[in-house]
Amino acid sequence: xxxxxxxxxxxxxxxxxxxxxxxxxxxxxxxxxxxxxxxxxxxxxxxxxxxxxxxxxxxxxxxxxxxxxxxxxxxxxxxxxxxxxxxxxxxxxxx
Amino acid sequence: xxxxxxxxxxxxxxxxxxxxxxxxxxxxxxxxxxxxxxxxxxxxxxxxxxxxxxxxxxxxxxxxxxxxxxxxxxxxxxxxxxxxxxxxxxxxxxxxxxxxxxxxxxxxxxxxxxxxxxxxxxxxxxxxxxxxxxxxxxxxxxxxxxxxxxxxxxxxxxxxxxxxxxxxxxxxxxxxxxxxxxxxxxxxxxxxxxxxxxxxxxxxxxxxxxxxxxxxxxxxxxxxxxxxxxxxxxxxxxxxxxxxxxxxxxxxxxxxxxxxxxxxxxxxxxxxxxxxxxxxxxxxxxxxxxxxxxxxxxxxxxxxxxxxxxxxxxxxxxxxxxxxxxxxxxxxxxxxxxxxxxxxxxxxxxxxxxxxxxxxxxxxxxxxxxxxxxxxxxxxxxxxxxxxxxxxxxxxxxxxxxxxxxxxxxxxxxxxxxxxxxxxxxxxxxxxxxxxxxxxxxxxxxxxxxxxxxxxxxxxxxxxxxxxxxxxxxxxxxxxxxxxxxxxxx
Numbered sequence: 001x002x003x004x005x006x007x008x009x010x011x012x013x014x015x016x017x018x019x020x021x022x023x024x025x026x027x028x029x030x031x032x033x034x035x036x037x038x039x040x041x042x043x044x045x046x047x048x049x050x051x052x053x054x055x056x057x058x059x060x061x062x063x064x065x066x067x068x069x070x071x072x073x074x075x076x077x078x079x080x081x082x083x084x085x086x087x088x089x090x091x092x093x094x095x
Numbered sequence: 096x097x098x099x100x101x102x103x104x105x106x107x108x109x110x111x112x113x114x115x116x117x118x119x120x121x122x123x124x125x126x127x128x129x130x131x132x133x134x135x136x137x138x139x140x141x142x143x144x145x146x147x148x149x150x151x152x153x154x155x156x157x158x159x160x161x162x163x164x165x166x167x168x169x170x171x172x173x174x175x176x177x178x179x180x181x182x183x184x185x186x187x188x189x190x191x192x193x194x195x196x197x198x199x200x201x202x203x204x205x206x207x208x209x210x211x212x213x214x215x216x217x218x219x220x221x222x223x224x225x226x227x228x229x230x231x232x233x234x235x236x237x238x239x240x241x242x243x244x245x246x247x248x249x250x251x252x253x254x255x256x257x258x259x260x261x262x263x264x265x266x267x268x269x270x271x272x273x274x275x276x277x278x279x280x281x282x283x284x285x286x287x288x289x290x291x292x293x294x295x296x297x298x299x300x301x302x303x304x305x306x307x308x309x310x311x312x313x314x315x316x317x318x319x320x321x322x323x324x325x326x327x328x329x330x331x332x333x334x335x336x337x338x339x340x341x342x343x344x345x346x347x348x349x350x351x352x353x354x355x356x357x358x359x360x361x362x363x364x365x366x367x368x369x370x371x372x373x374x375x376x377x378x379x380x381x382x383x384x385x386x387x388x389x390x391x392x393x394x395x396x397x398x399x400x401x402x403x404x405x406x407x408x409x410x411x412x413x414x415x416x417x418x419x420x421x422x423x424x425x426x427x428x429x430x431x432x433x434x435x436x437x438x439x440x441x442x443x444x445x446x447x448x449x450x451x452x453x454x455x456x457x458x459x460x461x462x463x464x465x466x467x468x469x470x471x472x473x474x475x476x477x478x479x480x481x482x483x484x485x486x487x488x489x490x491x492x493x494x495x496x497x498x499x500x501x502x503x504x505x506x507x508x509x510x511x512x513x514x515x516x517x518x519x520x521x522x523x524x525x526x527x528x529x530x531x532x533x534x535x536x537x538x539x540x541x542x543x544x545x546x547x548x549x550x551x552x553x554x555x556x557x558x559x560x561x562x563x564x565x566x567x568x569x570x571x572x573x574x575x576x577x578x579x580x581x582x583x584x585x
Contacts, residue, residue: 021172030319035303039320055365
């Protein structure tokens, strides 16, 4: 198992991305910027940020490690099925 | 003319389905899952087009028109971010397990893991139960759309009947490959037309700034975030119940099995929020801006076609409604296809006729689809609520499945009894709440408490607590096999 400690950073990162996808700090704010209410701009920027961070998450290899797979092992599911390795009875994830 | 555009579009979609039918094989895995061969572009758009339906295309702008553009945030949060994360947590794991063990449905996966035909049938039955109102929602949307477009020349039932006939025909011939291909066409099409429509209406209103000014002059409260319908409870519980519900939606859940490779899943995952943003911003803002225009939206009508009829040429309004019909069809054909796989594989085969031939099973599936769609059509004629209300009811029903499934996927100690109790009890309570609003003899149970908090959110917590709690006090049954869900490759 090659899960690195830094992978755990993704859990709070995702939590923050989900929690502030709703612009709570702008609750009740009605300023209009560049033709749209400012909280709509927050939303646009936030989803852009999500796409960037999701891409980084995928590239970091944490995607596979989070499920107990080897990073870079594209057809991991098929591979595990044919490899005949002893199956880990505790399942892939230990979060 | 306008009806011609819509029907012409439907015929093109059907032709594409027939081409897909020609290259298909006759196995169940090919019919329901396109032999797990779907690539990035098609996976992205088939999930997108399947997810976005009358609920998004008409319900969303309607709510933005009535209550303010905050619906953009609710849908953006649940579809763009929370669903993407769940796509990884539930979807990726399901893909790994499904590719290993050859599962086609969620019920099959759970039934095999826990060695329980009962659990398999329970999951399928619950899924079909909530699929029903959602198919109905598409028919309601189509009926209202054509009334709006043709100024009442085509009656409500006519539009609903048109889409019903089309869905049945489509699913009967095409299978998932055809559905996925047309979804790609439909997804790109609806994305293009909604931008075209937004550009047209905004320029007619004198630009984005002027459109917003008009909206604020008519409804000053639309500018500030929150307030009115949008209480904290409403935003949080709607976003959570819908996002979790979507992952348990048969047609979305089955998409978790179809990807060709992990790379396909990864690319789709990262592109997802951008795609969501591209569709929701113009569609919902059109609804919100319409509040500042002098157009009047008749009762039971959708705001989008009304605004387009006013500010855009007739052909564009027709094309947008064709786009919306595309959204509804691409959702409902997938729903019916998934529904039929749940019915034949998880209910008919295990419970009624275990030795049915493939040919017989295929016929049962098609008859089931036709009967299901026809019943939903009849129910849609009664219009039991707004598009958002009907959709939200279905989503919450599905959401109650999510936590038990997550337990099963990640916690090897989960037992069969834990699963059955965790699924059945919250479903029974929720069903009682929903039915009490319909059946006059029963006192109506509240759907929301303390200013907008949905009871379904509490029932989701209950489903998790029951699954874990009952699993802890019961022993795993002999037939269950936790190793079926292990994916460790090293």
